[in-house]
Amino acid sequence: MNRVVVARPTLSGRVGLVAAAVVVLGETVWLVAALPGAAVVSDLGAVAVAAWAAVACVGASRRHPLALRRFWRLLAVTMALAAIGRVLWTVQRLDGHQLPHTPLIGGVFTAGILTGTAALLCSMAAPCSLVGQARTxxxxxxxxLALIPIGWVVVFHDVAAADLADPLRTLGLLYPMFDLMQLTILVAVAGPSRPRWRPLTVIGASLAIRATADTAYVSLIAHGSYTPGHPIDVCWPLSYxxxxxxxxCPPPAGGDGGDETAESPLPPWWRVALPYLPVGGAIVAVVLARRPTGQTPHLIFLGIMALLGVLALRQGLAANENLRLVARLRRLAYSDQLTGLPNRLTFNRRLRRALRDDAPVAVLLLDLDGFKQVNDRFGHPTGDRxxxxxxxRMRDATGADGMIARLGGDEFAVLVHGDRPVPPERLAERLLTALEPLPGEEDLGLNPSASIGIAEYGPQHTSHTDLLRDADIAMYAAKAAGKSAYRTCTSALRESAVTRAELIADLRRAVDEGQLHLEYQPIxxxxxxxxxxxxxxxRWRHPRLGVLAPERFLPLAEETGLILPVDRWVIHEACRAAAAWRKRDPQVTVAVNIAAAHLRRPDLIATVTAATGGAGLPARALTLELTESALIEGSDVVLDRLRQLRELGIQIAIxxxxTGYSSLSYLHRIPATELKVDRSFVSRLGTEDARAYATVDMVNRLAAAFDLAVVAEGVETDAQHAAVTAIGCVHGQGFRYGRPVALPELLTTLTPVDVAR
Incomplete structure (x- = not known):
C-alpha cells in the first residue's frame, strides 16, 4: 500500500524565510530613509524575494500531498514570473526608461496573474467541478470590472483630461482590477471551507497588500508624483x-484536503452577494465620471460593457445551475437514494393517478422477513448492500408488468395497472423466486425472504389508502402463514384485521383499567x-369478550410493544402475591414469564428491584422465566444484564x-438456575415412545452437569408423573398437580400434594 509521507518545512526553508524577511526589512528602512540608490535597492529586493518565494513554493509542492502539488507549482510559476518581470523592469529602467511600461513586461506580469488565479482555483478549498470553478x-x-469606474472616480477625480492622453496611465487601472479579482476569488473559495486552510489566509494578506500597492502606484502615476524607489515599492516584496x-504552514490533516464525500457547508449570505455588491458603486461611478461634454471615458465605457457581458454570463450560469439543482431535487424527492427505485411519494402519486383511470388496479406489498437479523449480525452497510x-432482483422480476417502489426500510410495493397479462398472484410468485438465495448467500445467512400481501381495487375501497391498508392486512396474513408466502386480501381477512385492531385498542386500556388478573399454577x-x-x-377479563387466555392477546402485546407495561404489572403483582404466601410458608417462590423485549431494556433491573423491594420479597424468591429464542438472540449487553440479576439473587429459568436452539455453548454463557422441559416431550411419556423418555432423561442429566434444577412441564397423567419421577426430575408442573387458580384458591394448596395417588 502506497503511503504519502508529509514532511514539515526543513531548516533551510526556515532560514530562507528569515533571510527574506531581513531583505524586506532592510529595503523598508532604505526606502523610508530615502538613502542613495533607493530605486536599485527596491528592484533588487523585489527580485530576490520573488525568486526565493518561487523556490519555497517548489519545496512545498514536494512536501504536500499529491492533491495540492498543482496549487504550489502554479504559485511557484507565479513567483518566478514576478521575478522575471522585475528583472526586465530593472534592466530597461537602467537602460534609460524611467517607467518601462512595455508590452513585454506587461505580458509577463499578466501571465503571473493568470497562473496565480489558476492556483487559487486549484486550492483544496476551491470547487471541484468546472461549473463551480467557472462561477468563482x-x-x-x-x-x-466594477472597480474600473470606481477607481476612475477615486484615482483620476482631480486629474485634467489632457493629462490622461498617455494610455499607460489609464490602463494602469487594470492592475488593481486584477488584484481585486484574485482577492475576490480567494474569499469565495476560502469562505465556505471548514476548517480554514491557513495558507489561504496568508496568501489573502499578500493579495490585499499587493492590491493596495497597485492602487497607490496608479494614483501616484496619474498625478505624476511617482519616482522609482518610493516607499510604496516595499509593498511588492512584502507580498512575495x-x-x-x-x-x-503545515499540510491539511488527513493529507488530502478533507473528505470529498462530505457535504459542503452552505455559503454565508455575503458570499452569495459578494460579486453583486460593487455593481451598484460602479453605476454611481459611471454617472460621476461623465465629462462636462456628456461623454463617458472610453475605458469606463468598455469596462461597463464587459461588466454587463460577464454579468449576463454569470446569470446564465446561475440559471443553468438552478435547473440542474431542480432536477436533482426532483430525483431526491421522488426516488429512493439507496436502491434507485421510486419512493413512497412517487408510488402514492402513481397509485392515485391509476385509480382515476377506468382500469383494474392491484397493489402488492412486500416486507422482507428476518432483515433485522441481517443488520444486527453483519451491520447496516452490509444490510444496505x-x-x-x-x-x-425484484426490478428484474417485475419487468414491464408493474412499477416497483421502495416505501422505506425493508418494505417494497408493486403497482399493477391497466390490462394485466400477468395476474398479481403470478407476479408475487416471480418475486418470491427472485428472492431465493444466490449461491453463497445461504451459507452466510444473507437470505431474507419476503411476505407479500395483494389487494385489488374494488367497490369497497374509497381511496388509495384503503387499498394499501388491505395489502398490509394480506401481508401480515402471509407472515402469519409462515413467511416467504403471499396472500390476497379477502373480506374475512379484512374483518379479522378490524377485530385485531379493536383488540389492540382495548389492550392499551387493559392495564390502566385493572382488567388484567393473575392465576397461579403450582409447581x-x-x-x-x-x-x-x-x-x-x-389473564384478561375483557369487558365484552370475557376472560381471554394469554395466547389470545400476548402475541399482539409483543407485536405492538404493549408487552412491556403488561410485564411490569405482572412482575409487581406476582411479587405482592408471593409476599402474602410467604407469611404462611417462608419457602414459597414465584415464577414470572418475561418477554424478549424486556431483556433488551436497560430498566429491567430497576423494574425487578422495585417490585421485590416494594413487596418486601427476597430477591431469591423470584424466578424469571425466559424462552430459549429470547436468550439466543440476546447480545452481550443482555447477558450482562442477566448476570446482574443473578448477583442480586434473582433466579433465571429457561x-x-x-424447542429452540438448545446447545451447550449458550448454557455455558447464560447464568441460568433452572431448566423447564417443554410439555411436548413430557406429553409423550408413559407411552411406547422411547425417544421421548430418552430426551427427557438426557435433559435431566445435562441439567445435573450444569448444576441446574429441572421442572417437567405439562404433567397431566399418572404415567407421565411416574416417568418424570423415575427419570429424576426434581419438580413437576401440570394439571395433575393443579390447574391455574386465583390467589385465594392457591393458598389452600400450600400443603403437600399427594403425589402417590
Missing part, C-alpha cells in the same frame, strides 16, 4: 514574502409433593427447553 472566476471578474511564508441487490416437589412455588399466568 466570473465572480472575481465581476468585482474587478507572505507567499513564501505560506509554504511553512443487500437491499440494493434485492431491489435489483411441586416430586419427592415430597410439597408446593414450594407457582407460576404466575396472566422455559420450553428443547
Amino acid at each position: 472566476l466570473l465572480d472575481g471578474v465581476i468585482v474587478g 514574502l507572505l507567499i513564501g511564508a505560506a509554504t511553512t 443487500l437491499l440494493a441487490s434485492i431491489a435489483e 411441586v416437589d416430586l419427592a415430597t409433593g410439597a408446593v414450594r412455588s407457582a407460576e404466575a399466568l396472566v 422455559d420450553d427447553f428443547g
Whole structure:
C-alpha cells in the first residue's frame, strides 16, 4: 500500500524565510530613509524575494500531498514570473526608461496573474467541478470590472483630461482590477471551507497588500508624483514574502484536503452577494465620471460593457445551475437514494393517478422477513448492500408488468395497472423466486425472504389508502402463514384485521383499567409433593369478550410493544402475591414469564428491584422465566444484564427447553438456575415412545452437569408423573398437580400434594 509521507518545512526553508524577511526589512528602512540608490535597492529586493518565494513554493509542492502539488507549482510559476518581470523592469529602467511600461513586461506580469488565479482555483478549498470553478472566476471578474469606474472616480477625480492622453496611465487601472479579482476569488473559495486552510489566509494578506500597492502606484502615476524607489515599492516584496511564508504552514490533516464525500457547508449570505455588491458603486461611478461634454471615458465605457457581458454570463450560469439543482431535487424527492427505485411519494402519486383511470388496479406489498437479523449480525452497510441487490432482483422480476417502489426500510410495493397479462398472484410468485438465495448467500445467512400481501381495487375501497391498508392486512396474513408466502386480501381477512385492531385498542386500556388478573399454577416437589412455588399466568377479563387466555392477546402485546407495561404489572403483582404466601410458608417462590423485549431494556433491573423491594420479597424468591429464542438472540449487553440479576439473587429459568436452539455453548454463557422441559416431550411419556423418555432423561442429566434444577412441564397423567419421577426430575408442573387458580384458591394448596395417588 502506497503511503504519502508529509514532511514539515526543513531548516533551510526556515532560514530562507528569515533571510527574506531581513531583505524586506532592510529595503523598508532604505526606502523610508530615502538613502542613495533607493530605486536599485527596491528592484533588487523585489527580485530576490520573488525568486526565493518561487523556490519555497517548489519545496512545498514536494512536501504536500499529491492533491495540492498543482496549487504550489502554479504559485511557484507565479513567483518566478514576478521575478522575471522585475528583472526586465530593472534592466530597461537602467537602460534609460524611467517607467518601462512595455508590452513585454506587461505580458509577463499578466501571465503571473493568470497562473496565480489558476492556483487559487486549484486550492483544496476551491470547487471541484468546472461549473463551480467557472462561477468563482466570473465572480472575481465581476468585482474587478466594477472597480474600473470606481477607481476612475477615486484615482483620476482631480486629474485634467489632457493629462490622461498617455494610455499607460489609464490602463494602469487594470492592475488593481486584477488584484481585486484574485482577492475576490480567494474569499469565495476560502469562505465556505471548514476548517480554514491557513495558507489561504496568508496568501489573502499578500493579495490585499499587493492590491493596495497597485492602487497607490496608479494614483501616484496619474498625478505624476511617482519616482522609482518610493516607499510604496516595499509593498511588492512584502507580498512575495507572505507567499513564501505560506509554504511553512503545515499540510491539511488527513493529507488530502478533507473528505470529498462530505457535504459542503452552505455559503454565508455575503458570499452569495459578494460579486453583486460593487455593481451598484460602479453605476454611481459611471454617472460621476461623465465629462462636462456628456461623454463617458472610453475605458469606463468598455469596462461597463464587459461588466454587463460577464454579468449576463454569470446569470446564465446561475440559471443553468438552478435547473440542474431542480432536477436533482426532483430525483431526491421522488426516488429512493439507496436502491434507485421510486419512493413512497412517487408510488402514492402513481397509485392515485391509476385509480382515476377506468382500469383494474392491484397493489402488492412486500416486507422482507428476518432483515433485522441481517443488520444486527453483519451491520447496516452490509444490510444496505443487500437491499440494493434485492431491489435489483425484484426490478428484474417485475419487468414491464408493474412499477416497483421502495416505501422505506425493508418494505417494497408493486403497482399493477391497466390490462394485466400477468395476474398479481403470478407476479408475487416471480418475486418470491427472485428472492431465493444466490449461491453463497445461504451459507452466510444473507437470505431474507419476503411476505407479500395483494389487494385489488374494488367497490369497497374509497381511496388509495384503503387499498394499501388491505395489502398490509394480506401481508401480515402471509407472515402469519409462515413467511416467504403471499396472500390476497379477502373480506374475512379484512374483518379479522378490524377485530385485531379493536383488540389492540382495548389492550392499551387493559392495564390502566385493572382488567388484567393473575392465576397461579403450582409447581411441586416430586419427592415430597410439597408446593414450594407457582407460576404466575396472566389473564384478561375483557369487558365484552370475557376472560381471554394469554395466547389470545400476548402475541399482539409483543407485536405492538404493549408487552412491556403488561410485564411490569405482572412482575409487581406476582411479587405482592408471593409476599402474602410467604407469611404462611417462608419457602414459597414465584415464577414470572418475561418477554424478549424486556431483556433488551436497560430498566429491567430497576423494574425487578422495585417490585421485590416494594413487596418486601427476597430477591431469591423470584424466578424469571425466559424462552430459549429470547436468550439466543440476546447480545452481550443482555447477558450482562442477566448476570446482574443473578448477583442480586434473582433466579433465571429457561422455559420450553428443547424447542429452540438448545446447545451447550449458550448454557455455558447464560447464568441460568433452572431448566423447564417443554410439555411436548413430557406429553409423550408413559407411552411406547422411547425417544421421548430418552430426551427427557438426557435433559435431566445435562441439567445435573450444569448444576441446574429441572421442572417437567405439562404433567397431566399418572404415567407421565411416574416417568418424570423415575427419570429424576426434581419438580413437576401440570394439571395433575393443579390447574391455574386465583390467589385465594392457591393458598389452600400450600400443603403437600399427594403425589402417590
